[in-house]
Amino acid sequence: MTTPFLAFTRDVAPSMVDCELTHLARTPIDVTRARIQHAGYERLLATLGCTVRRIAPAPAFPDSVFIEDTAVVFDEVAVVTRPGADSRRGEVMAVEAALAEVRPVVRITAPATLDGGDVLVVGRRVFIGQTARTNAEGIAQLGALLAPHGYMVEGVTVTGCLHLKTAATAVDDATVLCNPDWVDPAAFTPLRTIAVHPDEPMGANVLRIGNQLLYDEAYPRTRARLEDHGYTPHLVDASELAKAEGAVTCCSLILRTLAPPIGR
Ligand code: GLY
Numbered sequence: 440m441t442t443p444f445l446a447f448t449r450d451v452a453p454s455m456v457d458c459e460l461t462h463l464a465r466t467p468i469d470v471t472r473a474r475i476q477h478a479g480y481e482r483l484l485a486t487l488g489c490t491v492r493r494i495a496p497a498p499a500f501p502d503s504v505f506i507e508d509t510a511v512v513f514d515e516v517a518v519v520t521r522p523g524a525d526s527r528r529g530e531v532m533a534v535e536a537a538l539a540e541v542r543p544v545v546r547i548t549a550p551a552t553l554d555g556g557d558v559l560v561v562g563r564r565v566f567i568g569q570t571a572r573t574n575a576e577g578i579a580q581l582g583a584l585l586a587p588h589g590y591m592v593e594g595v596t597v598t599g600c601l602h603l604k605t606a607a608t609a610v611d612d613a614t615v616l617c618n619p620d621w622v623d624p625a626a627f628t629p630l631r632t633i634a635v636h637p638d639e640p641m642g643a644n645v646l647r648i649g650n651q652l653l654y655d656e657a658y659p660r661t662r663a664r665l666e667d668h669g670y671t672p673h674l675v676d677a678s679e680l681a682k683a684e685g686a687v688t689c690c691s692l693i694l695r696t697l698a699p700p701i702g703r
Contacts, residue, residue: 446489473679517542523572553577556602568603636660644686
């Protein structure tokens with residue numbers, strides 16, 4: 440049966456305990472528990488209309504479960520990134536091979552760096568976080584690759600967290616959930632912004648699947664704000680993944696399922 444979405448995921452590597460960390464202190468990670476949470480996340484993706492395809496595991500890459508950073512996928516094209524952390528560069532090859540089956544693929548190349556976690560797509564606007572992982576060349580290259588498809592990129596200043604999508608994600612095409620301490624809400628004008636609860640700085644990461652939302656249950660006060668605005672997110676426990684500075688968008692690449700060209 441064809442589902443509306445395809446979700447690429449990748450297993451939790453046993454080496455995740457040695458993950459990159461930028462703004463979080465290292466705390467012990469229970470990999471078994473992380474795997475159970477990840478499996479629950481995948482089940483919820485399936486419930487929300489995704490065919491889940493786990494690509495080949497990458498046990499030597501501690502952050503490989505965070506597949507979002509390796510590509511940015513549009514209906515028209517998949518852009519394979521060049522991650523900003525040296526330890527993550529080798530994650531992209533298997534992702535590229537999987538994406539090549541469903542989209543034309545192009546690449547970000549040196550000296551550019553770009554993490555998918557820094558790329559927030561809202562309609563035809565593509566906001567890109569200026570962070571330690573994504574440089575000016577990465578923003579310029581993505582802009583050049585997307586211009587023929589009618590997307591406009593905009594660099595966004597991010598402070599205090601790893602990625603733009605740690606600080607802000609879209610809940611629909613008109614609304615952004617954000618932490619105003621880490622990103623200026625004015626960057627998204629004229630979109631409406633909803634601020635995270637001040638006690639939940641990490642609560643700005645929500646995953647859109649069509650018009651449904653997948654959200655970490657760890658942020659009930661921010662969830663209440665979403666509910667006040669009429670949204671009803673579906674919840675997962677992602678606490679072990681959060682210790683590795685990952686969140687719900689990080690663990691998948693969500694693509695719309697496109698009809699094959701006539702004649703195929
Ligand atoms: N630990 C997630 C990352 O640094 O990319």
